[in-house]
Amino acid sequence: MRISNPKYCLYCEKPAWCYGLCNMHKYRWEKRLPMEAPKNPLFKHGETVKGNERSTEYNTWKAMKRRCDNKNGQSYKFYGGRGITVCSQWVNDFGQFLIDVGRKPSPEYSLDRIDVNGNYEPSNVRWATKQQQSFNRRKFSDVYDYSKMLEERIKVLEEELKVANKAS
Numbered sequence: 001m002r003i004s005n006p007k008y009c010l011y012c013e014k015p016a017w018c019y020g021l022c023n024m025h026k027y028r029w030e031k032r033l034p035m036e037a038p039k040n041p042l043f044k045h046g047e048t049v050k051g052n053e054r055s056t057e058y059n060t061w062k063a064m065k066r067r068c069d070n071k072n073g074q075s076y077k078f079y080g081g082r083g084i085t086v087c088s089q090w091v092n093d094f095g096q097f098l099i100d101v102g103r104k105p106s107p108e109y110s111l112d113r114i115d116v117n118g119n120y121e122p123s124n125v126r127w128a129t130k131q132q133q134s135f136n137r138r139k140f141s142d143v144y145d146y147s148k149m150l151e152e153r154i155k156v157l158e159e160e161l162k163v164a165n166k167a168s
Contacts, residue, residue: 089122
């Protein structure tokens with residue numbers, strides 16, 4: 001019987017001990033012996049880029065879950081510790097996350113919650129640049145930070161207006 005947070009081998013149904021592998025598959029991996037394709041349905045999303053490297057969207061999904069669920073993580077106090085959660089349809093389904101959020105437009109984008117106090121859910125996330133995210137903070141430490149943020153925001157809006165004018 002499986003527990004609520006299963007840790008089973010990618011290649012078989014045995015408990016995983018290290019890197020998502022049981023002892024036998026860990027040994028085969030370390031010795032660079034051939035291994036069959038993963039059988040665990042949780043890992044059939046096709047997001048391996050090369051070797052065992054995952055796509056940036058997959059890594060973003062894992063990091064999002066870790067921030068909200070891992071009480072020992074550095075970022076937990078800012079996310080899960082504040083009650084921020086990942087919606088039920090994304091918790092165990094990377095495919096649904098990718099359908100709802102889409103591919104990352106370019107490397108300078110990262111996942112952003114529109115309402116900084118809201119949960120990770122389809123209506124509250126987007127891909128945003130660091131500059132866009134800088135306007136989406138919980139609080140400002142002083143008036144200087146706030147005025148600096150406003151200056152940066154004006155620059156972004158001016159750039160967006162120039163792009164819009166060129167397009168029309």
